[in-house]
Amino acid sequence: MDTQAEQLFVQDVPERPERPAPEGGQVIERGSEAWPPSLDDLAHPPERLFCLGDSTALQGPCVSIVGARRPTPYGEAIAEFAGRIAAECGVTVVSGGAMGCDVVAERAALAAGGRTVLVAGAGADVTYPRRSSDVFDAARAGRGCVASLMPWGYEPLPFVFPQRNPVIAALSAATIVCEAGLPSGTLSTAEAAAEMGRTLLAIPGSIFSPQSRGCNRLICDGAQPVTDESELEGALCGLYGTLRRETLGGTPDRGRLLSALVASPLRVDELSARLDLSLARVMRAITAYEVRGLVCRLPDGRISPTRQALLMRGDVPREQGL
Numbered sequence: 001m002d003t004q005a006e007q008l009f010v011q012d013v014p015e016r017p018e019r020p021a022p023e024g025g026q027v028i029e030r031g032s033e034a035w036p037p038s039l040d041d042l043a044h045p046p047e048r049l050f051c052l053g054d055s056t057a058l059q060g061p062c063v064s065i066v067g068a069r070r071p072t073p074y075g076e077a078i079a080e081f082a083g084r085i086a087a088e089c090g091v092t093v094v095s096g097g098a099m100g101c102d103v104v105a106e107r108a109a110l111a112a113g114g115r116t117v118l119v120a121g122a123g124a125d126v127t128y129p130r131r132s133s134d135v136f137d138a139a140r141a142g143r144g145c146v147a148s149l150m151p152w153g154y155e156p157l158p159f160v161f162p163q164r165n166p167v168i169a170a171l172s173a174a175t176i177v178c179e180a181g182l183p184s185g186t187l188s189t190a191e192a193a194a195e196m197g198r199t200l201l202a203i204p205g206s207i208f209s210p211q212s213r214g215c216n217r218l219i220c221d222g223a224q225p226v227t228d229e230s231e232l233e234g235a236l237c238g239l240y241g242t243l244r245r246e247t248l249g250g251t252p253d254r255g256r257l258l259s260a261l262v263a264s265p266l267r268v269d270e271l272s273a274r275l276d277l278s279l280a281r282v283m284r285a286i287t288a289y290e291v292r293g294l295v296c297r298l299p300d301g302r303i304s305p306t307r308q309a310l311l312m313r314g315d316v317p318r319e320q321g322l
Contacts, residue, residue, distance in 0.1 A: 062094045063086050095117040116138070277322075
């Protein structure tokens, strides 16, 4: 059965005045030499793609990395290490350029010397959202490419985003879902990947975190769980037949306090009880870790490790002996 998102491909694009192609712009027709054949797996493949940048990036190998628009520090850390590992394995990261997990993964891939394909929710020459302009500019400059179903100059409209999500999934042999709640627009990309027989990888999260409900549900429904960094590296190397340029030497020692928070963000009183330490001592340690950028306070008052803390490669110097 076709997904609702794929059925949207039959919708006519609203009439807009045509804008000339920007310098370096390409219109890739279905069936041409530059056409990515993976898009033919869609139930309703588009007839053309508008591209800026190095369109050979569309040919792969590619992995799609998607996730929440408003991720927790845990979700951001997952997106960053997934993007970095993909680049170190020589695999191009495909995403939508949206704020949150998408752009974090794309920035990490570029910082690691890799490439990224942005499937835009507007014309390929339109930057949306503006806060992702750095990754759009890099892709257009040849560090990958920006691809769109929409003509040049097309501004973002709500109906475009469900159309582009199956394209994100179709371009890659695998899709990684970093963090997603329920309901979540991210899950439409995961659904499209599963229906095309693509490998679907999901990062498990705490059962107490609403932002992890979508990923945990995907795993229950058959997605492959990724339980640590070496497992993700092994999955990518196995899927794409590549070797990673760099690997970690082991799991860093984060100390008692940060290790407790990695398991699940906690309120100060909960952390005090968990560690069997006085509230005053725990608060002093939290303040010191906050100053160093290793913990932050979530909107609901819980304390969480930051993305920096979760991604540290070496042991974390202890605060207050914790």
